[in-house]
Amino acid sequence: MNLHSLLSKPNLRRLLSANLLSGIGDWFNSVAVLSLLLEITGTAMAVGITLALRTLPHLVFGPLGGMLADRFNRKAVMIVCDLARGVIALMFLFVARETDLWMVYTGTFLLVAFSALYNPSRLAILPQIVSQDELAAANALDQSVFGFVMAVGSLIGGIFIALWGNDIAFLYNSLSFIASALLLFRLNVPQKKHEWEKQNGSIDFEQDVSYNSVLQLIKKTPIVYAILLLTALWSIGGGIINVLISVYAYQVFDAGKMGIGLLYGAIGLGFIIGGLIAQRLHRYPYEMASIGLAVEGFTFLLTSFSPTIYVTAVLYALSTIAGGMGNASLNTLLMRHVNPRYHGRVFALEATLSNILIGLSMLAGGWLLSIADPRIAGFVAGLFVTVFSLVKGRSIWQAARADQAKNHAREDGRGQETMVD
Numbered sequence: 103m104n105l106h107s108l109l110s111k112p113n114l115r116r117l118l119s120a121n122l123l124s125g126i127g128d129w130f131n132s133v134a135v136l137s138l139l140l141e142i143t144g145t146a147m148a149v150g151i152t153l154a155l156r157t158l159p160h161l162v163f164g165p166l167g168g169m170l171a172d173r174f175n176r177k178a179v180m181i182v183c184d185l186a187r188g189v190i191a192l193m194f195l196f197v198a199r200e201t202d203l204w205m206v207y208t209g210t211f212l213l214v215a216f217s218a219l220y221n222p223s224r225l226a227i228l229p230q231i232v233s234q235d236e237l238a239a240a241n242a243l244d245q246s247v248f249g250f251v252m253a254v255g256s257l258i259g260g261i262f263i264a265l266w267g268n269d270i271a272f273l274y275n276s277l278s279f280i281a282s283a284l285l286l287f288r289l290n291v292p293q294k295k296h297e298w299e300k301q302n303g304s305i306d307f308e309q310d311v312s313y314n315s316v317l318q319l320i321k322k323t324p325i326v327y328a329i330l331l332l333t334a335l336w337s338i339g340g341g342i343i344n345v346l347i348s349v350y351a352y353q354v355f356d357a358g359k360m361g362i363g364l365l366y367g368a369i370g371l372g373f374i375i376g377g378l379i380a381q382r383l384h385r386y387p388y389e390m391a392s393i394g395l396a397v398e399g400f401t402f403l404l405t406s407f408s409p410t411i412y413v414t415a416v417l418y419a420l421s422t423i424a425g426g427m428g429n430a431s432l433n434t435l436l437m438r439h440v441n442p443r444y445h446g447r448v449f450a451l452e453a454t455l456s457n458i459l460i461g462l463s464m465l466a467g468g469w470l471l472s473i474a475d476p477r478i479a480g481f482v483a484g485l486f487v488t489v490f491s492l493v494k495g496r497s498i499w500q501a502a503r504a505d506q507a508k509n510h511a512r513e514d515g516r517g518q519e520t521m522v523d
Contacts (some may be wrong), residue, residue, distance in 0.1 A: 324497070
């Protein structure tokens with residue numbers, strides 16, 4: 103399916119537009135909050151606390167978001183979360199002095215909490231508004247939107263705030279959530295359970311299951327288990343890589359804020375291109391999933407030898423091209439191989455585990471950078487991601503080949519080893 107055909111679908115267009123608006127608002131808010139904290143405190147301690155608060159809510163609210171996505175109307179969950187975030191985002195307008203820091207911390211925690219509640223429904227609703235054949239291309243397009251949000255947010259967020267101030271950024275963030283809710287309200291979400299049942303046998307969607315039951319089913323499905331383990335392992339090295347972005351810009355290449363903007367812009371551009379390529383190669387999700395994150399890790403590894411900030415930016419772009427292709431494919435495979443009534447909880451487990459490990463990895467990265475050269479840390483993180491991506495990518499490939507052997511009679515030569523109860 104080509105890009106034009108996908109974008110001609112009103113439901114998908116509304117979902118992606120909602121993600122685009124709220125995503126850019128998130129970036130504007132992030133830049134404005136960090137700027138505000140430095141203005142009223144003059145120290146990095148408040149910044150560190152705020153960054154930590156962006157990770158902690160996932161531990162509790164991520165699993166809860168999965169349960170909400172699987173038990174209630176996903177569209178309604180997303181709209182309620184957007185409206186709540188629209189109100190919460192206004193809290194930052196009342197921060198004027200150091201005694202108001204509690205509003206920054208509370209607002210940050212609540213915004214992340216409702217985002218954690220929102221995201222499982224966002225991912226789980228995609229298979230309901232596109233067909234099975236369109237899933238891979240739709241996930242690839244979603245990666246491109248993610249990259250566009252990162253590129254635009256990082257490149258113009260600072261300029262926007264410099265011209266119009268923090269308060270306008272906070273107001274825009276609030277309005278972006280309201281606009282997102284209005285777009286989601288117009289979503290027409292058909293019930294597509296029958297399509298999955300025809301392929302995998304009749305199931306009872308009214309029966310509720312615990313997270314423990316879902317975990318047991320994941321362990322019995324090699325390809326799903328391999329995908330979740332791969333994303334978790336990537337996070338261990340990925341957290342260090344995230345810390346290194348600013349360290350490379352400031353300490354290694356002495357490029358300052360311009361360098362940070364350049365690197366984040368390159369990363370966003372990479373996700374855009376990676377999503378577009380994945381959309382073209384959507385018929386090969388197993389292959390892209392097996393090698394995408396390994397290539398991403400290897401290219402990150404090469405940044406540790408980079409002579410200039412510009413070469414580093416190119417390498418970051420190349421790494422996220424591969425990463426964007428891999429991420430889109432992994433999401434597609436999870437959607438295809440997981441029983442639809444578990445989609446919310448499986449994506450919630452993935453996001454919760456990834457965010458917690460990234461947070462811990464960032465702490466470890468800060469400690470590592472206090473005793474080791476940034477280039478050495480970059481080499482270690484890149485090597486870790488590469489090796490474990492290759493190992494788990496091989497597991498995905500083997501599971502796919504076993505799946506094909508069992509289902510060689512299927513027209514496309516690919517079966518679906520599916521997580522069923």
